Structure formats: C-alpha cells, structure tokens
Amino acid sequence: MYPAAFEYHAPGSVKEALDLLGKHKDDAKLLAGGHSLIPMMKLRLAQPKHLIDLRKISGLTGIKQDGNVLAIGAMTTHWDVESSQLVKSKLAVLSEVAALIGDPAVRNKGTIGGSVAHADPAADYPAAIIALGAEMVCEGAKGRRTVKVDDWFKGLMATAVGEDEILVEVRVPVLAAKTGAAYMKFPHPASRFAVVGVAAAVTLDGNGACSKASIGITGAGTKAVRAKGVEAGCTGKRLDAAAIEAAAQKAAEGVDVQADLQGSVEYKSHLCRVFAKRALTEAVKRAGG
C-alpha cells in the first residue's frame, strides 16, 4: 500500500519529458493515467526511481478528425473517448470499447496512450486498434515517426515505442463505406480485464460478400494479435452463420494462450473462437449484411 520512494517530475513539454527520459533512462517511468502503473507501485512490483508525469503537457489530449482518421491524443481518457460525439458518430465501436474498460472512475483517468503503450495482455484497446488498423505516433529527440499497429505489439508488455520516445497520438481510421465493426469481450469476474476480447471490422462488397476482414484478439495470450487465419477465412465469402462459424475456428491460431485460474488453454482457445464468431456476426450486421 505504500510505494517505494521516488522523485516526481511534471514537465511542461514533450521536449522536457524526453530530456528527463534521456537523463534517467531505466530508472524512469512515464506516468499517464496511472491506472496500470500505480497499482503495481503500491504492491511494489514496480519501483521506478523517477516518475515523469505527462499531465501538464498541452497538446496530448483531444480527438480531432484529420481526413479520414480520428487523431486521438495519447493522454485522452477512456471517458473522453466513450463520451465523444465525434467518436460516436464516426467510429462508434471505439466508444463501445472504451466503455467496457475497467469501471467509471478508472475510465476518468486511464488513457488510450497509456493502455496502448503499457500493452497489458488483457487490455481492451489493443484488440480494437488492430482491427481498426490504427497507427501510433511516437515522438523522440529526432522528431516524430509513425508505427503501424501490425508493428506495434512486440511481446509481453513490450511495444515498438523506443526507450527515448513518448507515444503522443493514436490515429484510427474511420470506418470505410459498408464496414461494420464490433468488440465482444468475456470479462474476468474480478478485475474485469478481458479474459478474451475480440474486435472485428468487416467490409462488404457490392455483392454482399466480405471484401476485407480485420480482427484483433486480446486477453488470451501474451499480447494482442491479428487473427490472420480468421481474416483469411472471411475474405471473399458471404458471411452467413456457417461461414462465420468456419472462419472463427481459426481464432486461437497465433495466440500464445496462457492458462490461469480463469481458463485452461483449451477453454480460452474455445472462447477466442466463440467471441470471434460473436464479434463477426455483429460486425456483419452493422455493415448492412
């Protein structure tokens, strides 16, 4: 309940924050919403010597439409995303995902950047940003660079953000025409993290067949992954119940399923398939199919 001692910094700019990161390196952690980091510090599972709080840096919050992309500042809270009229009208699924994270108080402080950079294997956003084909904007001393979501999640709580970089923006394309997206989750009864969470975005062509399927799976493995097997099983097909069922069978492929109290490898793999089916079914419905 009493974290180890640390020094606290609240820089006023990204540059200041980067300088602090560069100075303290491994001894420093960035603090965004704090709802992943501070619990670990209270249990002394994390003991950073320096905490760099990003809350005073302007320009890191807010949701703007930039062409056909929603540009979301990394420090934008889950509640901001959940309640945003812009998100609800252009990318409703993202609002739905945000609404399922944690609980109302957690959503007031937790941030999309924190969630995506921390990459808890059971977090919700990672599945959604994979399915939606997001890009992450990182800023370092040398300037900004963009990382595609397929290059983002590297391993257990490891992402492409460099040690000397800060994630500053998440850019999520709005849904193309005739595209429906949905996120379905099986929550952990205690923590309400995703035991399994599947996000599916499906685009239909003129004949009602699936021209593109994009599926992200979180919860069961060590990191969120793209369900390539499911996607292949969808593309080019009319997605009736049987087709969805068949495609969903591949949902656990590529997921390094971790057994725990909530589920054996067998059960969690099964849940991947069930929720892939449910997410696809809803996505197809929303696409107008």
Added chain:
Amino acid sequence: MKLPVKMTINGQSYSHEVEPRLLLVHYIRETVGLTGTHVGCDTSQCGACTIIMDGQAVKACNFFAVQADGANIMTIEGLAKDGELHPIQQGFWEKHGLQCGFCTPGMIMSVYQMLERYPKPSEELIRHQLEGNLCRCTGYHNIVKAIEWAAEHMPAKK
C-alpha cells in the same frame, strides 16, 4: 524530497509539503484529516476511496497527492450543504442503502457522478455504473433503490 502541493477540498484550500509517493487518499485522510474517504483494498477494485476531482469520480487510492496539485476536490464531507443532506445521501438513508457504512462514502461519490451523467438511469445502467464499487453488506438491492430514489429527488437541472 518533499514537494509542495496545494489543492481545494470541499471549498477549503490546503497547502502542504509531501513526499511524492504519498497517495491522495492518505493525504486526504492523514494529512488533511478528512477520514470519511476510506481505504478498502490495494488494487483499486473496491471504490471505497472514490472522491470527485475536478468534476469527475476518481479513486483516490490510485493517485498521488502531487498529481492533484491545483485540483478542486469534493469528498463525502463536502456533499451536504449547510447541514442539508444531498438527495443521494437522503436516498441512502431512506432506502437502507448501507449497513456497516464503510463502502458508503465512496459509493455515494460514485453515484454523484452517475446521476450527473445519467439523470434517469435504468436499473441495468445503475448496476453497470456500480462496477467500480464493492459492497459486502447490502447485496446491492437497496443501493439500487437508494439511487432510484435520489434520481427522482434531484433538483431539476437549470
């Protein structure tokens, strides 16, 4: 190394030098001396520490006091005005929405935000919005009733 923090709690200004690692809930309870906000767990599940900070419900156990520098905070002690209970407090009393009282302050502060955002919540919405608040005594039945009572007795929004 201690840092200065200044914040407004229930309309009163407080200034202290604190260690960065001091959690906001301990600042409120031990340094400021407002013990109505409670600590029930160490993993942010229970919600007994919920306060309103800059208009939003926040779990004070999951926040450092230094992060709250400049914030405007309302705790349970600040809800009743001039001795008059807030409708949420009254609702919990009318409908027996508490037994041991330990989860109650955090529960009431969560409901404060709930009714601001959803003035006429359905039972389903109420139960969903209570995900972050645990009660071991009431089985939630009367808490739902208390919130429904409060929703009906809230002053009309201007």
Added chain:
Amino acid sequence: MATVAADRLFGKSIKRREDPRFITGRGQYVDDLKLPGMTYAAFVRSPHAHARIRKIDTAAAMRHPGVVAVFTGKDMTGVNSLPCGWDLRKAKNIPGVVQDLAIVPHMPLSSDAARHVGDPVAVVIADSHEAAVDGAEKVQVDWEPLPSVTITEKAVESGAPKLHEGAPGNVAFKWEIGDRAATDAAFKTPGAVTVKKRIVNQRLVANAMEPRACVARFDEATGELTLWVTSQNPHVHRLLMCAFVLGIPEHKVRVIAPDVGGGFGSKVFLYNEEVVCSWATRRLKRPVRWTASRTEAYQTDAHGRDHVTDAEIALSPEGKMLGLRVKTTANLGAYLSTFAPAIPTFLYGTLLNGVYTFGAIHCEVTGVFSNTTAVDAYRGAGRPEACYLLERIVDAGARAIKMDVAELRKKNFIPKFSGAYQTLVAVSYDSGDYGLAFDRCLQMLDYKKFRTEQEAARKQGRLLGIGFSTYIEACSIAPSKLVGALGAGAGLYESGKVRVHPTGMVTVYTGSHSHGQGHETTFAQLVADKLGIPIEQVEIVHGDTGQIPFGMGTYGSRSGSVGGTAILMSLNKVIEKGKKIAAHLLEASPNDIDFSGGQFQVKGAPGKAVPFGAVSLTAYVPHNFPEGVEPGLEETSFYDPSNFCFPFGAHACIVEVDRETGNVRILRYLAVDDVGNVINPMIVDGMVHGGIAQGVGQALCEGAVYDGQSGQLVTGTMMDYALPKADMLPMYETDRTVTPTPVNPMGLKGAGETGTIAATPAVVNAVVDALAPLGVDHIEEMPMSAQRVWKIIQGAKSAR
C-alpha cells in the same frame, strides 16, 4: 405479536438512527483514530507456505530512519500461544460423539517456523507508515523452505509434510455424531435407492470492506491499556488477550470496537496483530497502530468453509428419506483459530437432519492442518456447509428416483410444530412450519408456470434451470451449559444494562456489537416501545468494555434474540422497580399499578397516574420514596438462552446457462424466510439481501485457491478473488412467514445468516437443473465459473 399497533415501533421499518454519521463520512473506524505520539507497525511475513526460520537479522531495519523498534517472537518472552477457545476434548457424555483435538501452539510471532504464506514472524514499529513498511523490507529472514501441503485431501495423505509435532498425520481431530449402526442398516433397507456424491464446499475469504486494524495505547501513569480494534466482541478479545496470552490484568485493559466496517465472523477472533501491538505499546510506552492492507487481510483473516465430503442418501422408491451418511474432511489451516473446532462439528453435524424426517443419520468429520490460513467461522459457520450438502444430496436423490425436487421435499418435511422437535443429531428444534414457507415460495414463483416455460425454452435449446433450498439453521447461540459440555471455553449468554437517567432519558449498554446490523435502531425500538418513551430519548451503547458489562458479542445471529432478551429482562426489572416508586407516589399498592404507554397508573383509575419521567426523577431525588427500596433506576441482566433458535425457509433461484461459454446468469432469486418475529422488517430484509449475495458469490465466483505445488495463495487480491458486483445480481424477491420461537419472550429466531446459508445450494441446484437435458446430474465443485460449467457440458456431451 402477530399484528403491530399503530404507535408501536416493534415491527416497524423505521429509518436507521446510525445512518447520519455514515452518509456524511463521520463514522469513527479504527483507522480513523489519531493519537499523539502514535507509531505504526508493519509485519514481516513469510513468503513461503512452509519454512523453518534459521535466523532473523533485524539490524538493517533498526537503522532505517524513523524506525523505533523491531521485535521478533524471541523478544516476546512470557507471552503465550493464541488460545483455541473450543476444546473438543471436553465434550463429555455426548452419546455418539468421539472427541479428540490436537491443541498446537500458535504464537503471535512465530520463532520456529512459518506455516502459511503471510504467517508473521517480526514486527517493525516506526514513526510513519512508510518508514515501517520500508523498514520491514530490510528485515532479513534466513528461511529454510520446507515442502508444503495446501490441498485439503492431500493434507492427510501418508507422506504429507507435517505441520505440528503434536498432530501426527496433520490430523487436528476426529469427530462423529449420529447412529452409525442404524444408518448402515437404513442403507441396507431392501429396495432402497442410494446415491453417493462427492461434494466440495470451497474455501472462502470473508472480505469485510474494512480491513482489520488496531490501535494499542498503554498509559504508563495509570497502568491502563486501551485497545481499539475491529472486533465483533470486545469483551472476548479482552478476556482472551489478558487471561491467556499476555497475562496482564483484565480490569486494567479496555477494549473498544468503534464503528466496524463489516465482520461476517472474520472479526470475532483474537489475531496475532492486536496481541503484538498490545504487547509492544507496553514496551514502547507509545501508541502502536496497525491496519491490514487488503493483501494482508487475504493472507491472515480467518478463511471460511473448506470441506470435502462424501455424502450418501438412502431413499425408498416412493421417496421417503431413510438415511443420510456423511464423511467430511475439514481443512482448519495451519493453526487452530479461536472457535475453529466447533465450526465443522457442533455447528455442522447437528444440522444434518435439516427440515426433513430421516430414518437414521451418521456423520464423521476429520479436521486437518495444512499450510494455509487458519479457518474459522464465516457467515453461517458450519450451517452453510450442512445446508449445502443436504440440499444437494436431496436433489441428487430426487433425480435418482425420478421425482420432482419440490415433491420429494414436501413428502419429507417435518410437520408443523412448536415447542420441541428432537432431531437425530442431538439438537431439538424450537418451532417450525417448513411446508408453509415452501408453499409460499412455490406460489411466489408460480412453479408450474416456470416448468412450462422451461419446457418451451429447452425446445429452443436454451438452458434454463431452477434450484431450491429449503433450509434450517441454528443460531441465537447459545445455552452456556450446553456449549460448555461440548468444549466451549466461554459461556454464550449476553448482557444488557438499562440506565434510566433522572430526566427520563435512557442509555442502554449492550454486549452485542453492531458492525452493520443496526442495533442502535432496533434495540432502541424495543426500548422505546417497552418504556413508552419517544425513541429520541433512547441511546444504545455498544463496543466498549469500559462501559458495558461482560458480553459475548455479535455473531451466530444472536443479537436480537440473546442481546435483545437481556435488554428486555433489564427493562422488565426497571418497570418493576418503577411500579414500586409509582405506587408510593400514588399511594397505592405496587400490585395495583399498571405500566403502559409510558404511564404508571392505578388499575381502574386512569386519573391516578404518573409518567415515566416523574418516576425516574423521583428515583434519583428520593424525597418521597418507598421504604426498603434503593434510590437509582438502572438494571443489569445476563440472559443465557435455553436453546438455540432455528430460523428456516425456502429459497429458489432461476438461472440461464450460456451453452457456448458456460457463463451462468441469474434471472430470478426468491426468498421466503421465517425468522420468527421481526423488530425492523427493513433491516431484516437487508440482512437477507446481503446474505444472499454472499451465498451467490460462493456459488458463482468466489474461491480462495492455493497453488498445490508452491503453496502460494493464488487468489491473494481483489483482482484475483472475484467478489459479487452489482451487475451480476438481481433484485431479490423476498417474503416472510412468522413462526415465533418459544425460546425467548419476543419470539425472535435470528436472521443475520439465513441468506448465506440458503443461497448457495439454490444456485447450484439451479445450474444442475439447467444442464439436466445434457445428462448432467451433479456438480462437485464451486465456484461454478464459466470454465467449470463449460467443462461439465463438454464432459456430458462426450459421455453420451
């Protein structure tokens, strides 16, 4: 007592008088206390399930800035073991009961070995919380890890790691009740249908929302120790600590349990931490405070349940209950907690008759030690375990003879009675009308209609099910002589002092303690009614040994029935004395004085009356006063009940199971309870609601799990141990029948634990019913997590 007069408070749902402080954040819980010069304690605990202590090096911790002292078990000379307050060996002359108990040492700070994860071995006391915790990290313990055993059935296997020298094979006790020969014969009845099932009642963590805490302050000038502690029974804490552990004079110790945030049994027991803090404050001459983190609470608050049972029922083909045979292994944890041996024995086996007439019953229990947290009473304490197995095996029996589960129950209910029903397992029930409660439940639920709906749902492939629980339980504990004969180290009476002030205000001191039960309201209703005074003139004081005569506290649903009766006795004495004073004032004989509506009046002469306030003033200003009567108006009573009381009822749960995930959703939950008379219906309803939630929690999501290899408590935080949240529970549909108990004058049976006792089997039976079309006829283990249910569904599919 069936109807309530308009101006009476008994039976009225008035708002609680204690609420104003709680809803404004002005409760006074132990952790809210601030004393000058206060120090903070942090305990050094074993990270191992089982390990010998080679050496403890406290030097670095001592040097940490802010640390005032570091103590280990070796420093605490002259301090004894935490006592076990129930010695089964003393259960003399009980027919059919074999008594045996290994009393093993349980030192406040262990010096030889740690026997469970979290077992405390040292304490660091500092000027601040942070310094204490930082200092505790610097204590270096040289551990020699030993093999551990945490799984209940494995603890008694040959070759299992041994925890205590005095407990060979890790056996704490062996106990039995009932008639073994008659039961064996019953099972051999020609034509009998017998069903045997393995039934597990999993370990639970009480999880009161307020973690345990204490503040101990020694006043060197007066030699007095004051201990504020989260206790359900401050006098018991004081007695155990003074007489058994620390050897300090009882009259120089004051134990105060202020506002306490829930207990559910877990705050009954004397724990290591308050003993260490009480010892340390006498050494340091400064107050010492300790508050558990939730993680510590998971590791050290007494756990509940943890039984593994083979249960067998024998039925005639027509559905008569011929016999019940029960073999239980009960995990007691690493040590004997304060009341531990009583829970799986006298509070368990004695309830196995249930609400049914049986031909014969036999139950044997083996209590075992394991490298886990000590197990003791948790809401229901033995009775949930009994009810669970009975209601599950009855359902299994019904299925075996292809009889409707409701019909089998009805066929075997003990017929309505009042006065005594002697069971086959020692206890005699007080009063009951089991059929009435069940009929009411079936009516509320429209049972026939549900079965029709279920048929239709099943045709659509939906898995809908209903489960019943017709329960009985024993509470209002208990007759002192009886429990003494069974091994209790204490009486189970209750104290109640009524002090009338000169101005007619009344302060009542009760040995009961409220940590959510609302005694400040319900007891005041009782007093105001009886004395005919406004409730505003009544104050209820609880939780302070400095003010209250010795009482046994609140658990076992005893406060209304035992605590309330003690108060009633004192009220009657006050009225009797008041009549003598009034008679003198009215120049009449005391026999001619009636007391009603707050007035003492001469029978048949309504004009000749004096109000209560005039009599109270006279008592303290005795100028015009009867000869031979002492001044003053206050009375103390100790009520020792003549029997337990036996609330009963019928709960029903309707569930739907998601076939794909195994997730169980409760659609409806109904409860009909008979708790005898009721002082405040709203408060009793609240008790039932909360109890149901806990029972549902056990059925669906809770469970304390130890890793069988490492001995680690896997469910060690609220992130891992799933407590029921608002969105998984329905609104409860509740009703009551009223069968007053003849045991106490107010006819109160007790209500606090009924919901927890009844709910768990109702939910599990419902899930079994839901899965019946798939060929499932039993579920051995809980919680019925989605995974568990899914596996059962898969297993049933492949078995076909």
